[in-house]
Amino acid sequence: MHILEVSHLTKKYNNFTAVNNISFNILEGELFGFLGPNGSGKTTTINMLTGLAKITSGSIKLLEFDYPHELKKAQQIIGIVPDESNLYEELDGFGNLCFCASLYGMEKTMREGKARQLLEEFDLTGAGNKPFKSYSKGMKRKLTIAAGIIHEPKILFLDEPTTGIDVASARRIRQLIKKLNKNGTTVFLTTHYIEEAENLCHRVAFIVKGEIIKIGTVSELIQEAQQESIVQFTLAGGAGRLQQALREKSPAIFNVEVLSDTVLRVNTPQLISLSPYIKLFEENNLTLYEAKIIRPSLEEVFVKITGIEAEHMKKDREGRKK
Amino acid sequence: MKTWIAFWSILLKDMKNYYLKPPNISWGIIFPFAWTLMFFLKTQNPIDIREILPGVMAMSILFGTTSMLAVTITFERRSRSFERLLMAPISLNTLMLAKTTGAIVFGVINAFVPAVFAAFMTDLSGVNWVTTMGGVFLIAVTSTFLGLFIAVSVSEVFEAQTFSNFFRFPMVFLCGLFIPVQTLPVFLKPLSYALPLTYGADILKTSINSSGFIQPLLSFSLLVGYGLALFGFSLKNIKNKWVH
Numbered sequence: 053m054h055i056l057e058v059s060h061l062t063k064k065y066n067n068f069t070a071v072n073n074i075s076f077n078i079l080e081g082e083l084f085g086f087l088g089p090n091g092s093g094k095t096t097t098i099n100m101l102t103g104l105a106k107i108t109s110g111s112i113k114l115l116e117f118d119y120p121h122e123l124k125k126a127q128q129i130i131g132i133v134p135d136e137s138n139l140y141e142e143l144d145g146f147g148n149l150c151f152c153a154s155l156y157g158m159e160k161t162m163r164e165g166k167a168r169q170l171l172e173e174f175d176l177t178g179a180g181n182k183p184f185k186s187y188s189k190g191m192k193r194k195l196t197i198a199a200g201i202i203h204e205p206k207i208l209f210l211d212e213p214t215t216g217i218d219v220a221s222a223r224r225i226r227q228l229i230k231k232l233n234k235n236g237t238t239v240f241l242t243t244h245y246i247e248e249a250e251n252l253c254h255r256v257a258f259i260v261k262g263e264i265i266k267i268g269t270v271s272e273l274i275q276e277a278q279q280e281s282i283v284q285f286t287l288a289g290g291a292g293r294l295q296q297a298l299r300e301k302s303p304a305i306f307n308v309e310v311l312s313d314t315v316l317r318v319n320t321p322q323l324i325s326l327s328p329y330i331k332l333f334e335e336n337n338l339t340l341y342e343a344k345i346i347r348p349s350l351e352e353v354f355v356k357i358t359g360i361e362a363e364h365m366k367k368d369r370e371g372r373k374k
Numbered sequence: 375m376k377t378w379i380a381f382w383s384i385l386l387k388d389m390k391n392y393y394l395k396p397p398n399i400s401w402g403i404i405f406p407f408a409w410t411l412m413f414f415l416k417t418q419n420p421i422d423i424r425e426i427l428p429g430v431m432a433m434s435i436l437f438g439t440t441s442m443l444a445v446t447i448t449f450e451r452r453s454r455s456f457e458r459l460l461m462a463p464i465s466l467n468t469l470m471l472a473k474t475t476g477a478i479v480f481g482v483i484n485a486f487v488p489a490v491f492a493a494f495m496t497d498l499s500g501v502n503w504v505t506t507m508g509g510v511f512l513i514a515v516t517s518t519f520l521g522l523f524i525a526v527s528v529s530e531v532f533e534a535q536t537f538s539n540f541f542r543f544p545m546v547f548l549c550g551l552f553i554p555v556q557t558l559p560v561f562l563k564p565l566s567y568a569l570p571l572t573y574g575a576d577i578l579k580t581s582i583n584s585s586g587f588i589q590p591l592l593s594f595s596l597l598v599g600y601g602l603a604l605f606g607f608s609l610k611n612i613k614n615k616w617v618h
Contacts, residue, residue, distance in 0.1 A: 065618070102461050105618050127463040138454040142391050154383035155462035157376025 055080040055207055055238050056101070061110035063096050063262075070096040072262040073110070078207070078240060083233045085253030086242040089360050093262040094242040095135060098211050101240070102132050114207070128156065131205030131237075135212040137192040141185040145176055145195050148184055149202055156203035163202070170198040174228065190221025197228060207238040214248060226252060250350035260358050270350055277353040282346040283318045284311075285329070288339035291316040294332065301332055317346070380464045384472035392446045393480040398438075405437065406430045406488035413552075423496040428578035429551035431485045435513045436542060436571060439481035443474060443521030444534035451616070452531065460617065466609060474518045474605075481514030502581040505590060509577030512597040516570040519604035526611040545571050550579075556587065570600035 056078040063071040071093040078084045086094050099105035101112060103123045112119040117126035139148040146167050153163035171180045174194045179187060187195065193213065200208055210229065214222035229252060233239050243249050249256050250270055257267040266273060285291070291310050298308045298318060307319040318329075326343055333340045354360070392398070409430050410423070450456040459469050489506075492498060524537045547553060548562060549571040558566055566572050573593035580586030586593075 099618075103617070104457060104461055124463050124465060127461060130461070132458075132461055134454065134457065136454060138458055140387070140391065140455055141453065143387070151383055151387055152458070155380045155459070155464065157379045157463075159379070 053080050054078065055082075055115060056240070057111075057113040058101070059111045059113075061097070061100065061112065062108045063093075063100060063105060064108045070262055071100070074259070074262075074264045075110075076257055076264060076267055078238060080206075080238055081233070081236060082254050083229070083239045083241065083252055085249035085256040086240065086259060087244070087246060087249045087256055087354065088242075088259035089244060089358075092259045094259060095211055096262075097259070098132075098209050098240070098242060102130055102209055103127055128203075129206040131200040131203070131208040133197050133200040133208065133210045133213055135215065135242075137184075137189075137196040139184050139192070139196060139199060142183060144181050144183050145171060145187070146180040148195060149199055152199040153202045158203060166202055170202060174198050175224075188221075190217045190224070193217055193221065193225060194228070197225065201232065201237065205237065207240060208232065210239060210241045212242055212244065214243070214245065246349075246351040246354055256350070258354060258358060260360065266357050273353050273357075274348055274350065277356050278348055281320045281323050283320070283324065283326070283329075284342075284344050284346050285316050285318070285333075285340060286342040287314050287316070287333065288341065289313050290336070290338050294336060294338070297332060297336070298329070301328060377464055377468055380462065381468055381472045384459065384469070385475050388446065388473065388476035389479070393442060393476055398442065398480070401438065401484075403487055405484075406434055406491065409433060410488075423492050424498065424583060426552070427488060427492050428575055428582050430488045431510065431578055432513055432549070432551055432571060432575045433546065434484040434488060435481040435510065435574075436517045436545065438484040439477045439514055439517040440521040440524065440538045440542060441535065442480060443477040443518050444524040444528070444538050445531055446477075447473065447522070447525035448528060448531045448534040451525075451529070456616075466612060470522065470605070470609060470612070474522055477518040477521060478511070478514045481517060482510055485510040485514070498582075505581035506578060508594065509574055509581060512577070512594065512601065513571065513574035515601045516574065516597055516604065519601055519608065520570075522608040523604050523611075526608050526615060545569055548572070550575050570597055573597050573600075 054077045058077070059075050061071060061074050062069065074093075074097065076084075086097065088094050096105060100107050100119075101114075103119075103126075107119060114126040115129065117123070119126065140151065143151060149167035149170060150160075150163045153166060158166070168177075168180075171177045174197070176191060176194060176198070179191060184192065184195065197210070197213065200210075213229065214225050217225070226248065229239060229241070241249070241253065253270065255267065255269050256273060257264050259265070266276075268276070291313055294316065295308050295310055298316075299305060305318055305320050309317040309319070311317060318324075323345070329343070330340060348356075410426065413426055447456065450459075459473075460466075462469070489498075520541060521538070524534055524541070528534045528537055544565075545551075548558070548566045549555075549569050550566065551571070555563065555566050555572060555576075573588060573596045576586040576588045577590055577593045577597075578586075580590055
C-alpha cells in the first residue's frame with residue numbers, strides 16, 4: 053500500500069524551477085532514498101511534502117490526506133528531521149522532546165514517559181537535563197531525530213541526517229534509522245552520501261536539477277547500469293602471462309585487464325562459466341585463490357547516469373555546511 | 375483538546391524562555407522609573423504622578439511588547455526553530471495567537487508595575503479599574519500585533535529593533551501620551567488619529583484622570599478593529615513570506 057503518492061509535482065520561484073514535474077510513490081514501511089547533488093531540489097521537495105513550501109502544480113497525497121486542503125491532518129502523521137538541528141537552544145534535551153510532543157497534542161504524562169524512553173534509546177539519558185546548546189553536533193542530531201519521532205509518526209522525513217557529524221555518530225544514526233524502519237516507520241531520506249543510500253535504502257531516486265532521472269531498487273539501478281559482466285581472478289602470481297591466452301579462449305571477452313601480477317579482470321557481455329578459465333589456469337600451473345563477480349557500486353551507477361562525480365557532490369555539500 | 379495542549383505549551387515555553395528572564399523583568403521595573411525621573415528632571419518641580427501615569431503605563435506596554443515579540447520571532451526564524459512550529463499540525467491562527475499571547479501577558483504585567491508603584495506614592499482612589507484593565511489589555515493586543523507586523527517584515531534581529539523604533543518613537547510624541555493631541559499642530563493631528571495608541575492612551579486618561587476627550591466606546595471599538603486588521607495582515611504576510 054502506498055503511504056505517499058506524489059504526482060507531477062512542480063515548484064517554481066519566479067522564473068526558476070526548483071522542482072520540475074516529479075512523480076513517485078512510497079510504500080508503507082519502505083526506506084526511500086532521495087539522492088542528488090546540492091541544489092538539485094531535495095530540500096524543496098521535502099519542504100513541499102512537509103508543508104513548509106507551497107506547491108506550484110501537481111499533487112501530493114499522504115495516506116488519505118490530499119495537500120494542501122488536508123495538510124494539517126497529514127502533518128499529524130509526519131515526523132521531520134531537518135538538515136540542521138532546529139531545537140530550542142535554551143531548553144534542555146528533556147524539555148525539547150516534551151515541547152515537540154506537545155505540538156502534536158500529547159498529554160503531559162504520555163510525553164514525559166516517551167521523552168525519557170527516547171533519551172535512553174538514543175544514549176542521551178545523561179544529557180537530558182543539559183541545555184541543547186551544550187550538546188555536540190552528533191548529540192544534537194540524535195536529539196533532533198528523537199524529537200522527530202516522539203509522536204510516533206507513520207512517515208519520517210530525514211533531510212541529510214549525517215552531514216557534518218563525526219564518523220562514529222553518523223554510524224550510530226544510520227543504525228537508528230535502520231532500527232526505526234525495521235519497527236515499521238516509513239522513512240524518506242535525502243542524502244548526498246551515495247554509500248549511505250546504498251546501505252540503507254530499499255529504493256532510491258536520483259534527482260538532478262529538479263528532475264527525477266532514475267528511480268528503482270538499488271539492485272535494479274545497478275543491474276540496469278551494468279552493461280557488462282566483470283570477473284576478477286586472484287592468482288598466486290603470473291597473471292600477465294595469461295592475457296593473450298584468455299582472449300583466445302573466449303572471443304566473447306571484451307577486455308582482459310591485468311591489475312597486478314596476481315590480479316586480472318575479464319569483461320564479458322554476460323555471465324560466463326568459470327570452468328574453462330579454471331582449467332586454463334591449471335594448464336599453465338597457476339594457482340587460483342579467488343574468482344569473483346565485480347558489481348558496480350551505486351556510486352558508479354550514479355556517476356554513469358548523471359555525469360556528476362560523487363566526490364565533487366560530497367565536497368560541495370560539506371563546503372557549504374562549513 | 376490537542377490544539378489547546380499545543381497552544382498552552384507554546385505560551386508557557388515563550389513565557390519561560392523569553393518573557394520571564396531577569397533582564398526582561400528588570401526592564402518592566404526600570405523603564406517606568408526612568409520615565410518618571412525624566413519628567414521630574416524636566417520640570418524641576420514635584421510631579422503629579424497620577425497625571426503622567428496613563429502615559430507611563432502605555433509606554434511600558436508599547437516598548438515591552440513590540441520589541442519582545444519582534445525580536446523573539448525573528449530570533450526563532452533565524453535559528454529555524456520557528457519552522458518546527460509551522461510544520462506542526464496546528465493552524466497558523468492558533469500558532470500565532472499562542473506566540474502573541476505571551477507578549478500580551480508580558481505587556482499587561484509591564485503596565486501594572488508603574489500602577490503598583492504609583493499606588494504607594496499617590497492617591498489612586500476614583501480610578502475606574504475595569505476600564506483601565508480593558509484599555510491596558512487592548513493597548514497590549516495592538517502593540518503586540520504591531521510587533522508581529524514588524525517581525526514579519528524583517529529577517530534580522532537588529533532590523534526588528536530598528537524598525538520597531540521607527541514606529542515607537544513618533545508614537546510617543548503623537549499619541550497624546552505626554553503632549554495632548556488637541557495641542558498638536560493641525561498637520562500632525564491626522565497622523566495622531568491614525569495611530570492606535572492614541573485611542574489606548576485616551577482610554578487610560580479617561581479611566582485614571584477623567585481627562586480623555588474621545589468616547590471610550592469608540593476608542594475600544596477602534597482598538598479592536600486595529601488589532602484584527604494588524605493580526606489579519608500579519609497572518610496573510612506569514613502565509614506569503616514564510617511558507618514560500
